[in-house]
Amino acid sequence: MRILIVEDDREAAEAMERGLAEAGNACTRAADGEEGLAAAREGEFDVMIVDRMMPKMNGVQLIETLRREGDQTPVLFLSALGEVGDRVAGLQAGGDDYLVKPYAFAELIARVEALARRRETGSVQTLLRVGELEMDLIGRTVHRQGKEIDLQPREFQLLEFMMRHAGQSVTRTMLLEKVWEYHFDPQTNVIDVHISRLRSKIDKGFDRPMLQTVRGAGYRLDA
Amino acid sequence: MRLPRIFRTTPFRLTLLFLALYASAALTLFVYIYAATAGEATRRTDMEITREMHSLVAAYDRAGIDALNQSLIERAASERPFLYLLMDKDHRPISGSIQESPVEKFTGPPTWTSFSVTDQDAQGHTMKHPARGLQRRLSGGQIIFVGADIGADEAYVNKIVHALQGAGALVVLLGLAGGVLVSRNVTRSMVGLTAVVDAVRNGDLGARAQVRGARDEFDELAAGVNEMLDRLERSMAGHRHAGDAIAHDLRSPLTRLRARLEAAYLDVEAGRGDPTQALAQALEDTDGVLKTFGAVLSIARLQAAGAAPDPVLFDPAELAADISELYEPLSEDKGIDFAAEFSKDLQVRGNREFLAQALANILDNAVKYTPAGGAIMLRVRRRSSGEIEFSVTDTGPGVPDSDRDRVVERFVRLENSRNQPGAGLGLSLVAAVAEAHGGRLELAEGPGKVGEMGPGLRVALVLPRA
Numbered sequence: 001m002r003i004l005i006v007e008d009d010r011e012a013a014e015a016m017e018r019g020l021a022e023a024g025n026a027c028t029r030a031a032d033g034e035e036g037l038a039a040a041r042e043g044e045f046d047v048m049i050v051d052r053m054m055p056k057m058n059g060v061q062l063i064e065t066l067r068r069e070g071d072q073t074p075v076l077f078l079s080a081l082g083e084v085g086d087r088v089a090g091l092q093a094g095g096d097d098y099l100v101k102p103y104a105f106a107e108l109i110a111r112v113e114a115l116a117r118r119r120e121t122g123s124v125q126t127l128l129r130v131g132e133l134e135m136d137l138i139g140r141t142v143h144r145q146g147k148e149i150d151l152q153p154r155e156f157q158l159l160e161f162m163m164r165h166a167g168q169s170v171t172r173t174m175l176l177e178k179v180w181e182y183h184f185d186p187q188t189n190v191i192d193v194h195i196s197r198l199r200s201k202i203d204k205g206f207d208r209p210m211l212q213t214v215r216g217a218g219y220r221l222d223a
Numbered sequence: 224m225r226l227p228r229i230f231r232t233t234p235f236r237l238t239l240l241f242l243a244l245y246a247s248a249a250l251t252l253f254v255y256i257y258a259a260t261a262g263e264a265t266r267r268t269d270m271e272i273t274r275e276m277h278s279l280v281a282a283y284d285r286a287g288i289d290a291l292n293q294s295l296i297e298r299a300a301s302e303r304p305f306l307y308l309l310m311d312k313d314h315r316p317i318s319g320s321i322q323e324s325p326v327e328k329f330t331g332p333p334t335w336t337s338f339s340v341t342d343q344d345a346q347g348h349t350m351k352h353p354a355r356g357l358q359r360r361l362s363g364g365q366i367i368f369v370g371a372d373i374g375a376d377e378a379y380v381n382k383i384v385h386a387l388q389g390a391g392a393l394v395v396l397l398g399l400a401g402g403v404l405v406s407r408n409v410t411r412s413m414v415g416l417t418a419v420v421d422a423v424r425n426g427d428l429g430a431r432a433q434v435r436g437a438r439d440e441f442d443e444l445a446a447g448v449n450e451m452l453d454r455l456e457r458s459m460a461g462h463r464h465a466g467d468a469i470a471h472d473l474r475s476p477l478t479r480l481r482a483r484l485e486a487a488y489l490d491v492e493a494g495r496g497d498p499t500q501a502l503a504q505a506l507e508d509t510d511g512v513l514k515t516f517g518a519v520l521s522i523a524r525l526q527a528a529g530a531a532p533d534p535v536l537f538d539p540a541e542l543a544a545d546i547s548e549l550y551e552p553l554s555e556d557k558g559i560d561f562a563a564e565f566s567k568d569l570q571v572r573g574n575r576e577f578l579a580q581a582l583a584n585i586l587d588n589a590v591k592y593t594p595a596g597g598a599i600m601l602r603v604r605r606r607s608s609g610e611i612e613f614s615v616t617d618t619g620p621g622v623p624d625s626d627r628d629r630v631v632e633r634f635v636r637l638e639n640s641r642n643q644p645g646a647g648l649g650l651s652l653v654a655a656v657a658e659a660h661g662g663r664l665e666l667a668e669g670p671g672k673v674g675e676m677g678p679g680l681r682v683a684l685v686l687p688r689a
Contacts, residue, residue, distance in 0.1 A: 088533075102513060104506075154548060180549060184580040185514060187587045187649060193552040216503070 001025045001046040001116050006036030006062065007078065008054045016049065019105050020112070033057025040066055045073050046116045049108075052079035052090060060093040067094035074115035078103075087183065106169060106217035113168045130166040131223030133202065133210060135159065144202060154179070155198050162198075162211065162221040171218035195219055234409045238402025242395065249394050253387045261380035265355075268371055269335070272357050275305050276333075276369045283361055291367075292318050305371055306340065306354065312364035321370070333359040340372055353377050412441040416448060428456045458526065473512055480508040518648035521580075525655040531574040534660075536689055539578075539611055540565035543603045546579055550586040558595030565603040571611045572689040573660045578613075581656040584649040585615045585682045592619035597676055609688035610662070614681060616669050621680040627666040653684060662686040 003025050007013040010031065017027040028043060030036035034056045040048060052059040063075050077095040079086060087098045097111050128135040134143045140156060142149045151159065157179050162170065172191040176182050195211065203209040212220045283291040295307045299320040308319035321340065340354045356370025415433050422430035431452060432445035487501035525531070547563045554561040571578075589599045597618040606612050622630055631654045654664040662685045669679015 104510070180545075182549075182579055182583075183576060184583065185517065186549075186583050187514075188553060188590065190549050190553050190583075193556050194549075196556075197552055216506070 001112075002044065003027045003112065004030065004036065004039055004043065004045040004048045004073075006030045006033065006039075006048065006054070006059065007051040008032055009051070016108070019109065023109055025112075033059065033062045036062050037065060040071060040073070041069075047112050048073050048075045049112065050075055050077055050095070052077055052086075060090060060095075063094045076108075076111055076115055104171075104216075106214075107171045107173060110169045110171050110174060110217060114165055114170065114174065117165060117168060128160065128163045130163045130221060131210065132206075133163065133221075135163055142202075144206060149201050151198075151201060154194070155201065158194060158198055159202065162219065166221045166223060169214045169217040169220050174218070228410075232406040232410055234406035235402050238398065238405060242398035242402065245398060246391070246394060249391060253391065256387065257383065260383050261376075264376045264379055265373070268355065268373055268376055269357075272305070272355070272369050272371055275303075276357055276359065276367070279307075279367060279369065280359070280361065283363075283367075288361070288363055288365060291361075295319060305369055306356065308368040308370075310366040310368070312360075312366070314366065317365070319368070321368075333357055336370075338370070340370075416441075416445060419448060419452075423452065428452065428459060462523075473515060476508050476512050476515075480505055480512070483508065515648065518652055522648065522652050522655045525577070525652075525659045528659065531577055531656070531659040534572050534574055536570055536572050537575055539569050539571045539603050539613065539686075540567065542575060542579060543582065543601060543613060546582045546586065547601050549583070550590065554586075554590050554599055557590060557593075559590065559593050560598040561601075562598065563601045566605055569603065569605055569611055570689040571686050573686060577656045577659070578684075578686075581653040581684055582613055582615075584653050585613075585684065588649055588682070589615050589617040589619065589680075592680075593617040594619065594676070606685070611686045611688065612683050613686075614683040616679060616681045618669060618673070618676045618679045621669055621678045622666060624668075630666070631664060650682075653682075657684050657686070660686050 001024075003020055005013050005016055005020075005027055007016065007029070008031055013029050013031070017029060020027050028039055028045070030039045033054045036048075036050065036054075037057065040062075048063075050059040050062060054062075057065075059077060059079075063077075066073070074096045075094065077090040077098045078101055079090065079098065080101045090098050096115055099108060099111055126137050128137065132145045135141075135156075136143075137160070142151055142156070142159060158175065161175065161179050172189060173185065175191050175195075176184075176186070195213075199209070199211045203211055210222055212222055214220050279291060279294065282294050292309060295309055295318055298305070299307050306319075306321050308321050309317040311317055335355065335357055337353065337355050339351045341349055341351055352372045352374035354370050354372050354374075356368050358366055358368040360366050412435075419430045419432045431449050434442050434445045434449070436442065483501050483505045487498035487505070490496045490501070491498050543563065543565055547561070551561045551563075586599070586601070593599060599618075600614075600616045602612075602614045602616070604612055604614075631650050650664065657664045665683040665685060667681040667683070669677060669681050672678045
């Protein structure tokens, strides 16, 4: 993937670049909003990582400008501001996701991958398929190896999200945000229990587990 | 030059302004009084002189100059209050009660003249009296002058003018005195407040203004200032306490973290062992520190804002159902029976996200402290007061009555919960959320002791009616 990093903290930007490059991505760095705007206009990127607060032109202004110009590249906002209002403002400006600093690197990678992936699957799907697993979004049914799996509504949503991001790591925070739509960190890992229930339904009785735990990151659904 | 303080006060300046207004009003009144009294006296004298003149001219026209002369002599001898003078056309006196013409040269139509007459009083002193007269030329060319001693009028007018001057001076004097009095009074009321402000500026947050019990606006202001300072002091104390608590709660994990990193570093340097385990542990420690930090920040922001941001109207049962759906599996995995009971058609106004987090924190605690085989009950209902109550009752060990206030405070964790994970901020955040919504957090005993279980804890988040 080609990723544009617009971040005025050089050390943070370098660490980000190193990590993303190790994961096989090509990164371009810009040290402030104006530089970021020029880079975004010039190059083609799959995802932009934009710090909210920067000198010259802040992240929100940058994205508003790009969106006005018709640039639809997915944007992940990074911010030290974690309040509900800040997040809403960032998303309204045209951001696609919002990550509060400091973040775990696994979280950043998972979100960047999720954003890039979302772009690929632009068309409306009614059927999701990951390996042996089949999900009918209209009939609200799930089959594995042709055998129907009975899911609770929330388990269905959870599996849908995992299937849409198959092969990628998704973090607990992402699940809580995208499936439950809560933006706080629970003290206990409530998500783990939900995942283990889902796992017992889709993996139990089959020869190969599909729902993997990724150490230090979260979960991944493999085909 | 700097004026004395009292002359620089706002009340004094206001008094001056009002004084100027009153003085102009008084001046207008004085002019009117003057015109109606002194002016009136002059006009009356003039009228009488004119009338006398008419009767004299009429006598002349009827009977000629000799008859007029005769009449003048008679009139002068009588007690009439007029002064007469008849002159020939060259201003030579013919007859009259005054010797010299008060008019040097007479040419035109009837003319008024002010002059003075000398008189001798009973003691033989010569006195000058102001006088006023009218002269006109008769058809025969002679000049007749009729005047009157207006000394009495003048005295009357002077009296009035003096009275008015006195009254004016009194207005100004009383006004100034009143101004000084009012400003001294106000200043005295303000001095207390100013002293408090000075004290607070110098760092003494304990200073309070005196409420004198007059129930006036100064008392109101003093009470307001005191209340503001109370809040400020509480908040400052809270911050200080939070500062201490943060230092306390962050220092130990940070110390651990540092030690771990140092050990790992030394190991790598000496070329022995694999630092992966130590680094993983260090990351976990860091996450713990960040979680604590995030909770502290949330509480601080809520308390600083004083109100929940972006409040919306929503069904509390829906929120509770959502959160219980999140926590039920966790509870059941631990072998705790989870039940929920929600009243229908309720409404609350608030920040859904914060209330969700508050509820999650309460359930977190309940699941954490209730042993397997216990039960948790989440309930949403309307109290008879109209308030909306979210309550979570568990059958865990509960919190002793004496500790219930304390556990809500920031960072307080009871001794027997030290081995449980968590920063001890859960209930503090719930309390902050409740307060930001104008509600409160209530802790009470649970269902009581049953065998090994109990007595349990009942945590209620009470919100005002929407």
